[in-house]
Amino acid sequence: MSSTAITCRKRRAAIFKALGHPARLRIVEELRGGERCVCELVDISAGGWSTVSRHLSVLKAAGIVEDEKHGLHVHYRLALPCVGTFLDCLGGEPASASKASGAAKSCKHA
Amino acid sequence: MSSTAITCRKRRAAIFKALGHPARLRIVEELRGGERCVCELVDISAGGWSTVSRHLSVLKAAGIVEDEKHGLHVHYRLALPCVGTFLDCLGGEPASASKASGAAKSCKHA
DNA sequence: CCACTATTTCGCCAATCCGCCAAACAGAAA
DNA sequence: TTTCTGTTTGGCGGATTGGCGAAATAGTGG
Numbered sequence: 001m002s003s004t005a006i007t008c009r010k011r012r013a014a015i016f017k018a019l020g021h022p023a024r025l026r027i028v029e030e031l032r033g034g035e036r037c038v039c040e041l042v043d044i045s046a047g048g049w050s051t052v053s054r055h056l057s058v059l060k061a062a063g064i065v066e067d068e069k070h071g072l073h074v075h076y077r078l079a080l081p082c083v084g085t086f087l088d089c090l091g092g093e094p095a096s097a098s099k100a101s102g103a104a105k106s107c108k109h110a
Numbered sequence: 111m112s113s114t115a116i117t118c119r120k121r122r123a124a125i126f127k128a129l130g131h132p133a134r135l136r137i138v139e140e141l142r143g144g145e146r147c148v149c150e151l152v153d154i155s156a157g158g159w160s161t162v163s164r165h166l167s168v169l170k171a172a173g174i175v176e177d178e179k180h181g182l183h184v185h186y187r188l189a190l191p192c193v194g195t196f197l198d199c200l201g202g203e204p205a206s207a208s209k210a211s212g213a214a215k216s217c218k219h220a
Numbered sequence: 221c222c223a224c225t226a227t228t229t230c231g232c233c234a235a236t237c238c239g240c241c242a243a244a245c246a247g248a249a250a
Numbered sequence: 251t252t253t254c255t256g257t258t259t260g261g262c263g264g265a266t267t268g269g270c271g272a273a274a275t276a277g278t279g280g
Contacts, residue, residue: 006132009139012200013132020127021268022119029119038227051269053228072226072277082199089192090122131238148257161239163258182247182256 018062019083023047024055027076031065032084037073121173128172129193133157134165137186141175142194147183 019025027041042052056076059065066079078084129135137151152162166186169175176189188194 009132009135012197013130013135015130015200016126016135017130020123020125020130022116022123023268025119025123025126047269048271049227050229050271054268057228069277074227082196085199086192086196087122089195090125133238157239158241159257160241160259164238167258179247184257 015062015064015080018058018064021055023051024059027052027055027059028064028078028083029087031076031078032087035075035077037070037075039073041076125172125174125190128168128174131165133161134169137162137165137169138174138188138193139197141186141188142197145185145187147180147185149183151186 019028023045026045030036030041030044038049038052038056041056042049045052045055047055056065056067060067060076064078064080064083065076067074067076069075129138133155136155140146140151140154148159148163148166151166152159155162155165157165166175166177170177170186174188174190174193175186177184177186179185
């Protein structure tokens with residue numbers, strides 16, 4: 001097994017680890033609906049500003065989201081669309097962009 | 111937001127968290143090639159028996175793998191095939207079952 | 221320049237996770 | 251029964267993570 005395989009696995013693990021927190025998953029679900037500024041993400045989240053900011057930096061470090069300054073605000077957007085696809089594959093209710101397909105009933109992952 | 115959405119998000123987060131560790135990711139990659147007994151997984155892993163067993167129990171609790179007793183051995187298999195699909199989507203080298211498609215070159219995740 | 225808003229970083233503490241060792245447990249064989 | 255092999259579980263030290271409030275930073279307006 002090459003050492004690049006190990007490095008790559010670590011990077012992938014970082015992606016999963018970043019998604020392995022309900023608050024960050026909530027943020028990603030929201031971002032599936034399009035760009036959001038930090039203040040909007042704070043509104044939908046339970047924690048405070050610093051907490052949300054930290055979650056966002058974790059997601060950014062993993063390459064899952066990208067940020068961009070718009071005047072006084074910072075906008076975040078999903079940088080890894082296949083994350084959304086995978087969430088749909090897992091099925092379940094909390095989906096922000098999968099109402100079109102008839103699937104996604106209960107929280108059963110197939 | 112319904113409380114079932116929160117519960118469901120926690121379960122999903124548990125799936126991601128379980129995959130958010132290089133050793134467990136390595137195990138999942140191996141299981142993409144088919145059933146493996148614990149002793150085989152210990153061989154390909156860096157840690158000892160107890161460590162591998164604990165990783166397996168985490169994966170099982172998240173619903174990612176299933177186990178079955180075969181005589182004296184316990185066999186584990188992938189219970190969530192879409193995990194493999196998602197890994198392919200992330201691209202990169204350490205793939206155990208994606209040599210067919212021409213994609214998956216470097217460790218770049220699109 | 222100062223004040224204000226939006227956001228990030230810093231320090232702290234509690235909680236969780238990781239890997240190891242030893243012990244426990246289950247099943248097959250003697 | 252005892253013994254052996256394969257696997258899981260309990261406990262410990264050390265490292266990492268999560269969330270909060272306070273402080274720092276960046277950009278805008280007066």
